[in-house]
Amino acid sequence: MSPSFMSFYVLMWPAAVAAILFVLVRAFGGEWKKARRLGRSLV
Amino acid sequence: MQLQQLGTPLTLFLLFAFFGITFLISLSIGRKRENADNYMTAGNRVGFGVSAASMTATWIWASSLYASATSGYTYGVSGPIHYGLWGALMILFIYPFGKRIRSLAPEAHTLAEILYARHGRSSQLILAGSNILGSLLSLTSNFIAGGALIAMLSPLSFSTGILIIASGILLYTLWSGLRASILTDFIQVCGMLGAVAIIVPAVYFLAGGQAIFEQGAVNLTAEQQSFFSSDAFFNQGAPYIAAVLAYAIGNQTIAQRLFAVREDMIKPTFITATIGYGATVIGVGMLGVLALYIGIEPLDGDVNNLVPQLAASYLGVGLLCVFFVMIIGSLASTADSDLSALSSIMMADIYGRNVAKGKANPKLMLLIGRMTMIIATGIALFFASNQFNILELLVLVGAIWGALVFPVIASFYWNKVTNAAFTISVLSGLAVFFAVRFEFVQLQGALAIGSDVLASAGVGVIAGLMAFGFFGRKVGLTLGVVAAIAVLPFGIGFLHTYPVLTASLLAYAVSAIVCVGLSLGNADLFDFSTIKKRTGNFDKTEVAA
Numbered sequence: 001m002s003p004s005f006m007s008f009y010v011l012m013w014p015a016a017v018a019a020i021l022f023v024l025v026r027a028f029g030g031e032w033k034k035a036r037r038l039g040r041s042l043v
Numbered sequence: 044m045q046l047q048q049l050g051t052p053l054t055l056f057l058l059f060a061f062f063g064i065t066f067l068i069s070l071s072i073g074r075k076r077e078n079a080d081n082y083m084t085a086g087n088r089v090g091f092g093v094s095a096a097s098m099t100a101t102w103i104w105a106s107s108l109y110a111s112a113t114s115g116y117t118y119g120v121s122g123p124i125h126y127g128l129w130g131a132l133m134i135l136f137i138y139p140f141g142k143r144i145r146s147l148a149p150e151a152h153t154l155a156e157i158l159y160a161r162h163g164r165s166s167q168l169i170l171a172g173s174n175i176l177g178s179l180l181s182l183t184s185n186f187i188a189g190g191a192l193i194a195m196l197s198p199l200s201f202s203t204g205i206l207i208i209a210s211g212i213l214l215y216t217l218w219s220g221l222r223a224s225i226l227t228d229f230i231q232v233c234g235m236l237g238a239v240a241i242i243v244p245a246v247y248f249l250a251g252g253q254a255i256f257e258q259g260a261v262n263l264t265a266e267q268q269s270f271f272s273s274d275a276f277f278n279q280g281a282p283y284i285a286a287v288l289a290y291a292i293g294n295q296t297i298a299q300r301l302f303a304v305r306e307d308m309i310k311p312t313f314i315t316a317t318i319g320y321g322a323t324v325i326g327v328g329m330l331g332v333l334a335l336y337i338g339i340e341p342l343d344g345d346v347n348n349l350v351p352q353l354a355a356s357y358l359g360v361g362l363l364c365v366f367f368v369m370i371i372g373s374l375a376s377t378a379d380s381d382l383s384a385l386s387s388i389m390m391a392d393i394y395g396r397n398v399a400k401g402k403a404n405p406k407l408m409l410l411i412g413r414m415t416m417i418i419a420t421g422i423a424l425f426f427a428s429n430q431f432n433i434l435e436l437l438v439l440v441g442a443i444w445g446a447l448v449f450p451v452i453a454s455f456y457w458n459k460v461t462n463a464a465f466t467i468s469v470l471s472g473l474a475v476f477f478a479v480r481f482e483f484v485q486l487q488g489a490l491a492i493g494s495d496v497l498a499s500a501g502v503g504v505i506a507g508l509m510a511f512g513f514f515g516r517k518v519g520l521t522l523g524v525v526a527a528i529a530v531l532p533f534g535i536g537f538l539h540t541y542p543v544l545t546a547s548l549l550a551y552a553v554s555a556i557v558c559v560g561l562s563l564g565n566a567d568l569f570d571f572s573t574i575k576k577r578t579g580n581f582d583k584t585e586v587a588a
Binding site: 041 | 072085086089090091092093095096099222225227229232233235240241242243247252253254255256257264268305315318319322323324325329333338353424495
């Protein structure tokens with residue numbers, strides 16, 4: 001395995017983690033705004 | 044290489060800031076009169092963002108981060124995949140069963156409670172008992188991980204570390220139960236995922252970047268350099284596949300989130316948590332791969348020291364603080380879920396369904412839940428301070444859950460399964476498991492061949508159940524039979540040489556065969572619609588208001 005492939009293999013996981021974090025934060029933000037608008041608790 | 048330390052004031056500041064913020068968040072949702080059902084299920088209508096974050100946070104615990112890195116260090120490039128991928132799939136595989144369970148009992152609090160409605164007391168208590176044991180061990184393991192981390196990165200002692208961790212978690216979970224657990228999970232998951240996204244690339248670049256792989260390949264064996272290492276598969280991956288369904292079915296923490304999330308959001312929640320867990324755990328596992336390439340020897344020969352050691356070797360104080368918060372976040376999110384799961388089992392399964400028998404007092408129920416959390420924390424602190432080998436016990440509990448998988452799933456789909464069939468099949472599976480796992484029986488000669496044939500059937504049961512969840516009975520049955528037959532020629536004379544794997548497979552096979560055998564002749568068919576009526580809410584206060 002080439003060093004550049006291994007570098008990609010190691011770094012692709014934190015990149016995927018960052019993408020999931022973005023999805024979660026965006027969804028949470030939307031739910032938080034909606035809950036505030038309706039005067040309800042998030043949970 | 045010198046290890047960076049945080050120092051006592053900075054460590055205490057980070058701990059108090061972390062637990063202080065989570066406590067303030069839990070205060071923001073505190074109610075003067077908490078509803079007993081919401082304490083256990085958060086009202087059954089939590090949205091996608093909070094649920095997916097909570098599911099991800101609950102399943103990422105400190106031990107899984109350490110174990111994935113250990114797997115990378117031991118088995119090389121494929122090691123973290125054989126740990127993280129199967130761990131992630133355990134979340135995905137419960138999704139179809141979760142949908143079925145929610146449709147049968149929309150207002151249930153625990154899986155054991157549904158078994159009470161489906162079968163009766165003995166089935167319920169078997170599952171509840173295994174849940175209590177599993178959650179207590181998980182809680183202890185998280186306290187140990189926290190204490191060890193604090194002892195390694197600061198001058199504070201292990202005992203001081205576990206005491207601060209246990210008090211901090213109890214403080215914010217005690218009042219609002221699951222509602223506090225899932226809301227604080229969001230903050231914890233942000234800390235964890237954010238830290239992984241920063242720390243893995245940081246260690247990679249600070250340790251030399253691409254040069255690590257150019258110069259370090261000599262440190263790896265041919266097996267460690269292979270993505271298709273049979274060593275990694277048979278020692279790490281295969282036993283994990285056997286445990287995948289067992290953990291998903293047997294663990295109350297995941298079931299609790301299943302009952303909390305809005306019913307139409309179950310699918311996206313499970314898929315997002317699967318990807319989130321997999322990427323995070325495999326990502327941290329890459330630290331073990333890097334350590335192997337660099338040629339690092341674990342401190343005191345203990346591979347559990349590998350991740351903190353790597354962080355302390357290459358990260359400055361700022362990034363070390365981020366790393367510290369990542370580990371504390373991972374253990375706190377799982378530990379608060381365990382506390383919440385334990386309290387729900389005591390509230391619903393022990394008090395609600397067995398002691399009060401339908402006439403539960405919601406105030407007393409809440410008191411029981413909170414007292415359970417305090418007592419469980421005390422027990423876990425005792426275990427942690429004695430530093431038992433919890434991980435081995437936890438693997439054992441996972442294997443015990445293997446005997447429960449088929450009878451539990453069959454009970455939710457097949458109207459012929461009886462309470463006797465459930466109980467006898469689980470106990471038979473456990474008996475065979477213990478006999479093989481602890482080598483009370485020597486697998487030699489005809490017994491070894493018989494064991495290999497049954498273990499191959501166990502592979503068929505696992506493959507069949509996984510396919511059944513997604514594609515239905517015909518595909519499940521076909522795939523199960525094909526998998527068992529396909530494994531048979533390779534399994535005979537081979538599988539019994541892996542006793543840990545064989546014991547788990549036998550637990551699956553024996554419990555499934557006995558359950559089917561005892562249920563087939565039953566003419567008294569169960570009406571699944573009755574489960575909904577028998578698993579309603581205990582506390583009507585909020586509805587009345």
